[in-house]
Amino acid sequence: MSDVSLFTATRRSLLTLAAAAAITLPGIVSADDPLKVGFVYVGPVGDHGWTYRHDIGRQAIEAEFGDKVETTFVESVPEGADAERVIRRLASSGHGLIFTTSFGYMNPTVKVAKQFPDVKFEHATGYKRADNVSTYSARFYEGRAVIGTMAGMMTKTNTIGYIASFPIPEVVRGINAFSIAMRKVNPDAEIKVIWVNTWYDPGKEADAAKTLIDQGADIITQHTDSPAPLQVAEERGVLGFGQASDMSAFAPQAQLTSIIDDWDPYYIERTQAVLDGTWESVDTWRGIDSGMVGFPEYGPNVPDDVKAAAELVREGIVDGTLHPFDGPINNQMGEQIVAAGERLDDGVLLGMDYYVEGVQGSLPK
Amino acid sequence: MNGESSMFVLIALTVITAATPLVFAAIGELVTERSGVLNLGVEGMMLTGAVFSFLCIHVTGNAFLSLLVGIFAGMVMALLFGFLTLTLQASQVATGLALTIFGTGVSALVGQSLIGVAYEGLPKIAIPVLSELPTVGPLLFQHDALVYLSWLLVPAVAIFLKRTRPGLVLRSVGDSHDAAHALGYRVVRVRYIATLFGGGCSGLAGAYLSMAYAPMWVENMSAGRGWIALALVVFAVWQPGWVLFGAYLFGGITILQLHGQGIGINVPSQLMSMLPYLTTIVVLVLISLDQGRVRRNAPAAIGQVFRPTT
Numbered sequence: 001m002s003d004v005s006l007f008t009a010t011r012r013s014l015l016t017l018a019a020a021a022a023i024t025l026p027g028i029v030s031a032d033d034p035l036k037v038g039f040v041y042v043g044p045v046g047d048h049g050w051t052y053r054h055d056i057g058r059q060a061i062e063a064e065f066g067d068k069v070e071t072t073f074v075e076s077v078p079e080g081a082d083a084e085r086v087i088r089r090l091a092s093s094g095h096g097l098i099f100t101t102s103f104g105y106m107n108p109t110v111k112v113a114k115q116f117p118d119v120k121f122e123h124a125t126g127y128k129r130a131d132n133v134s135t136y137s138a139r140f141y142e143g144r145a146v147i148g149t150m151a152g153m154m155t156k157t158n159t160i161g162y163i164a165s166f167p168i169p170e171v172v173r174g175i176n177a178f179s180i181a182m183r184k185v186n187p188d189a190e191i192k193v194i195w196v197n198t199w200y201d202p203g204k205e206a207d208a209a210k211t212l213i214d215q216g217a218d219i220i221t222q223h224t225d226s227p228a229p230l231q232v233a234e235e236r237g238v239l240g241f242g243q244a245s246d247m248s249a250f251a252p253q254a255q256l257t258s259i260i261d262d263w264d265p266y267y268i269e270r271t272q273a274v275l276d277g278t279w280e281s282v283d284t285w286r287g288i289d290s291g292m293v294g295f296p297e298y299g300p301n302v303p304d305d306v307k308a309a310a311e312l313v314r315e316g317i318v319d320g321t322l323h324p325f326d327g328p329i330n331n332q333m334g335e336q337i338v339a340a341g342e343r344l345d346d347g348v349l350l351g352m353d354y355y356v357e358g359v360q361g362s363l364p365k
Numbered sequence: 366m367n368g369e370s371s372m373f374v375l376i377a378l379t380v381i382t383a384a385t386p387l388v389f390a391a392i393g394e395l396v397t398e399r400s401g402v403l404n405l406g407v408e409g410m411m412l413t414g415a416v417f418s419f420l421c422i423h424v425t426g427n428a429f430l431s432l433l434v435g436i437f438a439g440m441v442m443a444l445l446f447g448f449l450t451l452t453l454q455a456s457q458v459a460t461g462l463a464l465t466i467f468g469t470g471v472s473a474l475v476g477q478s479l480i481g482v483a484y485e486g487l488p489k490i491a492i493p494v495l496s497e498l499p500t501v502g503p504l505l506f507q508h509d510a511l512v513y514l515s516w517l518l519v520p521a522v523a524i525f526l527k528r529t530r531p532g533l534v535l536r537s538v539g540d541s542h543d544a545a546h547a548l549g550y551r552v553v554r555v556r557y558i559a560t561l562f563g564g565g566c567s568g569l570a571g572a573y574l575s576m577a578y579a580p581m582w583v584e585n586m587s588a589g590r591g592w593i594a595l596a597l598v599v600f601a602v603w604q605p606g607w608v609l610f611g612a613y614l615f616g617g618i619t620i621l622q623l624h625g626q627g628i629g630i631n632v633p634s635q636l637m638s639m640l641p642y643l644t645t646i647v648v649l650v651l652i653s654l655d656q657g658r659v660r661r662n663a664p665a666a667i668g669q670v671f672r673p674t675t
Binding site for chain 1: 375378482579580624
C-alpha cells in the first residue's frame with residue numbers, strides 16, 4: 001500500500017488516528033490512475049442526517065463513475081486544527097478533489113488549498129473562496145416555506161413546536177421562512193421554539209419534542225439531525241416533518257413530508273468537471289429548482305387541499321414567482337420591515353439575526 | 366393518558382424517562398467504584414449495550430431477551446476492562462478511556478445495518494388498580510418495566526452495601542485492598558464481580574436509550590450521558606440514594622429549562638442549557654461539604670492497582 005504513511009504520520013493525535021482509520025486505503029499510484037475524491041465529515045456517517053446525506057452523495061459519485069474515480073472519507077473530524085491535518089493528508093495523498101462538508105472547515109480548507117494549487121476543494125456552507133476553492137450550500141429555507149404552509153393549514157391548536165439547534169443565521173432563516181409561509185395561510189398560528197444547543201442528541205431532541213407537545217403543539221418540526229422528535233410525534237399522535245432525509249420509517253403516520261438534502265447531482269457534476277478539466281471556482285447556493293432541496297412522498301395524513309397548496313408554493317419557488325422572503329414581512333412587534341413588492345436579498349438572508357412575526361420568545365444572541 | 370393529566374404529571378413523565386438511563390449507569394458505576402475500581406468506560410459500555418439490544422429486538426422482536434443482550438454486552442466490555450486492569454494491572458484511567466473509544470467504534474460498526482430501522486419502544490406496563498389513581502397513577506404506575514426496575518435497583522444496592530456481609534466485603538476491598546487481602550478476601554474476584562455489575566448496568570442504561578428513550582439506533586446516541594453518570598457518582602459521595610436524587614435533579618432541570626423556553630421565559634437558551642449541570646454540581650457540592658460523609662463513603666483505594674504481597 002502506498003499510503004501506510006497516512007497512519008504513521010498521524011499517530012501523534014488520537015483523534016486523527018481514529019479518523020484516519022476510517023480512510024479506505026487508496027491503491028498504488030500509476031499514470032492512468034482514477035481520480036481520487038476525498039470527503040471530510042463532521043459527524044458519523046450513521047447519523048441518519050447531515051453527514052449521512054453527504055455520504056449518500058459520495059456513493060452516488062462511485063456509482064456514476066465506477067472505475068474512473070476512487071472515493072475516500074474521514075468521518076467525525078472535529079472542526080479546527082485536526083481538520084487541517086486531515087485535509088492536508090488527503091491533499092498530499094493524491095486526491096484531486098476534496099469536499100469538506102462543515103462550516104467550521106472553512107479556514108483549514110482555504111489554508112491547505114493555498115499549499116496545493118493543483119487540488120480542487122469544495123467547501124460546504126462557507127463563504128471563503130479561492131482559485132481552487134469553491135463553496136456550495138442548499139437553500140433549505142425554501143423547503144421550510146413549503147412545510148410552513150402545510151403546518152399553517154393543518155394545525156388545530158395554532159401552535160407549532162420548533163426544535164432548533166444553534167442560533168446561527170441558517171437556523172434563524174429556516175424558522176422565519178417557516179413562520180412567514182405559515183402566517184400567510186393562517187395568521188393565528190404561532191411557533192414555539194426550543195433551542196437544544198446541539199445538532200445531535202436523540203434523547204434531548206425527544207425531550208424537547210415531548211415538552212412542545214405538552215405545551216400544546218400539534219405539529220413538530222426540527223432543525224436538529226436525529227429522527228427522535230418525529231418518533232415522539234408518532235407515539236403521541238401528533239404530526240411532524242422530517243429533517244435531512246426521509247424519516248417516514250420512524251413515523252409512518254406522523255411524517256407529513258421531509259426536507260431532503262440531495263447533494264448527489266452537485267457532487268456528480270463537480271466530479272465530472274474535474275475529469276473533463278473544466279472545473280472552476282464557483283459559489284453555489286441551490287434550492288428546490290435544482291433538486292438540491294427535495295421532498296419525499298407526502299405522508300398518509302396530508303389532505304388533498306394541503307398537498308395542492310404545498311405544490312403551489314413549491315412550483316412558485318421553482319419558477320421564481322414566489323420567494324420565501326417576499327414582503328410584506330413584519331417583525332415580532334408587528335412592525336413592517338419589508339414592504340410589499342420587496343424581497344430580501346441573499347446578503348440579508350446570510351446574516352439573518354432576528355425573528356419575524358409569528359415566532360414566540362426572543363432570539364438568543 | 367387522559368386529558369385531565371396536569372402539566373405537572375406531563376413534566377414529571379418526561380423527567381422520569383430522562384433520568385432513568387442516568388440512574389442505571391450511575392448506580393452500576395457506584396458499585397464498581399465502591400470496590401476500588403474506576404471504570405471511565407461507561408459511555409462505551411452504554412453504546413455497546415444500546416446497539417446490541419437494538420440489534421436483538423430487530424432480529425428477534427423479543428424485548429426481554431434484548432434487554433438481557435444489552436446487559437450481557439455491557440458485561441463483556443466490563444470483562445475486557447477487568448482483564449486489562451485487574452489481571453494485567455494496566456492503568457484504570459487509560460483503559461477506561463480506551464474502552465469508551467472502543468465502545469463507540471464497535472457500536473458504530475455493529476449498528477451500520479440498523480440505521481433507519483424503527484422500533485415502537487418498550488411497552489408500558491400499567492399496574493392494575495393503582496394506575497387508575499388520579500395523578501399518582503400516571504406518575505408512578507404506568508411506566509415501562511425498566512423504570513420500575515431502576516426504582517427497585519437503587520434501594521437494593523443501598524441495602525446490599527450497607528446491610529449485608531458481601532456488601533461489607535466489597536466496601537472493604539474498595540477501602541483497603543491490602544487489609545482485605547490480609548483477611549483472606551479475594552480482592553481481584555470481588556473487583557471482577559463489581560466491575561461486571563457496573564458493566565451490566567451500563568449496558569442496561571444503553572438498552573434503555575435505544576429501546577425506550579429514543580427507540581432507534583443512531584451512532585453515538587448516548588451523547589455524553591455516560592460521563593454525566595460518572596460525575597453523579599462522585600457528587601453523590603458514592604451513596605445510592607443521592608445518585609437517584611442527582612439523576613432526577615439533573616433530568617428535572619433539563620426538562621424544566623425546555624419548558625421554560627417553550628413558555629417564553631426570557632433567559633438566553635445557552636444559559637438555560639447550562640442550568641442542569643450547574644444546579645446538579647452546586648447541590649451535590651453542598652452535600653459533599655460534610656467531610657465526615659465523604660470520608661465514610663469515598664472508596665479509599667479507588668483507581669489503585671492491587672498487587673498481592675504474597
